[in-house]
Amino acid sequence: MVFWRRQKNPGAAEAEAQEQRLFQPEGEPALEPPVEYDAEIDPEAARALDPTESEMLEDMRETPLPSSRTPGRARSGSGWLSRLTLGLSKSAGRLTQGVADLMTKRRLDAQALAGLEDVLIQADCGPAVAAQIVEAVSQARFGQEATEEEVRAVLASEIERILSHVAQPLAFTKPKKGPFVLLMCGVNGSGKTTTAGKIAHHLAFREKKRVMLAACDTFRAAAVEQLAEWAERAGCRMAQGEIGADAGAVAFQAYEEARAVGKDVLIVDTAGRLQNQANLMAELGKIVRVLQKQDPEAPHGCLLVLDGTAGQNAHAQVEVFGQAAPVSGLVVTKLDGAAKGGVVVALAQRFGTPIPLVGVGEGAEDLQAFTPRDYARALVGLPTG
Incomplete structure (x- = not known):
């Protein structure tokens, strides 16, 4: 197990005493000796991980209690696939508009592919995933006339292939x-x-x-x-x-x-x-x-x-x-909160860690099993189910 060395400061002794009172109050069972931090966080990583002011303010807000809707009962007329599609609508809107703007000439040339790669990066797919997806699109349709729907179908197929390994x-x-x-x-x-x-x-x-x-x-x-x-x-x-x-x-x-x-x-x-x-x-x-x-x-x-x-x-x-x-x-x-649904694809490609669940809302029914095909199609604005 790897831990990090706590950085000392002039008030270190007082801080350590306060921490000891917090983590080992009198009367609590002594389960193990105090932890020694024998490694440090990489400085570059620490800078990248420092919270922004907006993130700190967000964390200070009191977490809301669960929705008062009846447990286990979906909202009227809103099944899971509908909620998934709605939740990813911001991401889908960005991708759909980007593809539509690129396909005005109806021919998938080098310029269109470069633009498509930019669109995928903006959706938080990341450069590596964007390049991989564009390569698949190129092999399937390069130099050919293609409709917006055909391009989105190829995108969905490649995204589903990447996600299938972590579902x-x-x-x-x-x-x-x-x-x-x-x-x-x-x-x-x-x-x-x-x-x-x-x-x-x-x-x-x-x-x-x-x-x-x-x-x-x-x-x-x-x-x-x-x-x-x-x-x-x-x-x-x-x-x-x-x-x-x-x-x-x-x-x-x-x-x-x-x-x-x-x-x-x-x-x-x-x-x-x-x-x-x-x-x-x-x-x-x-x-x-x-x-x-x-x-x-x-x-x-x-x-x-x-x-x-x-x-x-x-x-x-x-x-x-x-x-x-x-x-x-x-x-x-919180995939319904921003146009960043592509991050799931990037995480799948980079880490390969299983993704059993995704959430698009606060209700009990808004957390469901992750299904690559439905997610991929919702992400590019295609019908699910």
């Missing part, structure tokens, strides 16, 4: 002893707690599993309240500690309780953290080690929740969180 559903196979442990992680405001609640709701109502939630975000009372609301909607037990309690201790106690009462799945929600906060990234690693003391194979799944509006910054999050926790899958949320 893997979540599988909750209960271990011989104890519950299946699913660890949730991500930056502030990514939708991590909401995603944990939606997964719990799905497992409880659709798969009839006995689920327990663990509120290991011990910094924000609002996060605990939000998870408690989801637990109530899903009919799940929720374990929690006092605000400021040791997150590892909460996870430890939650696992013991879940095992004692025969739960099938334990979903551990952790505090949102920026990737360059070394102490909090180390805390995430500590939670992993605490769970492994209970079950060497735990966590059996670890989902990194990414805000779809983050664009290319999502790449840095995957890299850094993967060093602190055994990330086994990505969940991309």
Whole structure:
């Protein structure tokens, strides 16, 4: 496990004492000795990961409680494919308009291909993916007359091919002893707690599993309240500690309780953290080690929740969180919030990490299994289904 050396400053001693009181309050079980940070974040990576002023203001907003719509019931006249299409409409609009502007001559020449590559990059597909897709389009239609719909069909086919390698559903196979442990992680405001609640709701109502939630975000009372609301909607037990309690201790106690009462799945929600906060990234690693003391194979799944509006910054999050926790899958949320749906394609091509779920809204039904064909067609403005 790799951690980073905390940078010293004139108030280091006082800060360390305050941190010790926060992470190891009196009366909490001493699960392991204090963490030593024996490595540093690369300076270039740290600069890239520093939050902008707007991101910091966004993170300070209180996370909204779950939608009051009846759990599990889709909005009238709005199935999942319709919501996916609507959610990706901003991205699709940009791509569709870009293709339409390029195809005024109706011949796919070198100039049109160069313009198409720019359009894909603007949709956050990234240069490597854009070049790969354009090469496929070139091989299929170069020098030929082509309609806008024909070009979009080729785009959808190539995007689907890239995405097909990462479309893997979540599988909750209960271990011989104890519950299946699913660890949730991500930056502030990514939708991590909401995603944990939606997964719990799905497992409880659709798969009839006995689920327990663990509120290991011990910094924000609002996060605990939000998870408690989801637990109530899903009919799940929720374990929690006092605000400021040791997150590892909460996870430890939650696992013991879940095992004692025969739960099938334990979903551990952790505090949102920026990737360059070394102490909090180390805390995430500590939670992993605490769970492994209970079950060497735990966590059996670890989902990194990414805000779809983050664009290319999502790449840095995957890299850094993967060093602190055994990330086994990505969940991309808020895809309805910006014209950056291409980032999913870029992540699939670069990392190959499974993407079991995507989200396009706040309701329980707005988080669904990732299907490459539907996503690819919705992204380029073609009919789904």
